[in-house]
Amino acid sequence: MDYRKINSHIILSLIVFLVGVIISMIGRRVMLEKGFDTGTANLTFVIILGICVIGYLVILATLAHSIFP
Numbered sequence: 001m002d003y004r005k006i007n008s009h010i011i012l013s014l015i016v017f018l019v020g021v022i023i024s025m026i027g028r029r030v031m032l033e034k035g036f037d038t039g040t041a042n043l044t045f046v047i048i049l050g051i052c053v054i055g056y057l058v059i060l061a062t063l064a065h066s067i068f069p
Contacts, residue, residue, distance in 0.1 A: 020052030 027048045031041040 016052075016056050020049050020056070023052055024048040 024045045028041045028045040031044045032038070036044075
């Protein structure tokens with residue numbers, strides 16, 4: 001991936017964000033089906049989304065230093 005091109009970086013970030021939101025929505029739906037209130041379900045949504053973003057950044061930093069020195 002060419003990091004000098006803004007379009008490819010924005011597209012990749014949007015794809016990762018959408019996948020994270022979908023995973024978070026599934027987690028929120030599971031919490032609501034288990035009988036938790038909406039506040040707890042929304043907090044679960046935010047936490048899962050944060051974990052997805054942090055995981056993506058860790059993978060990106062690892063690949064950037066190991067594959068592209």
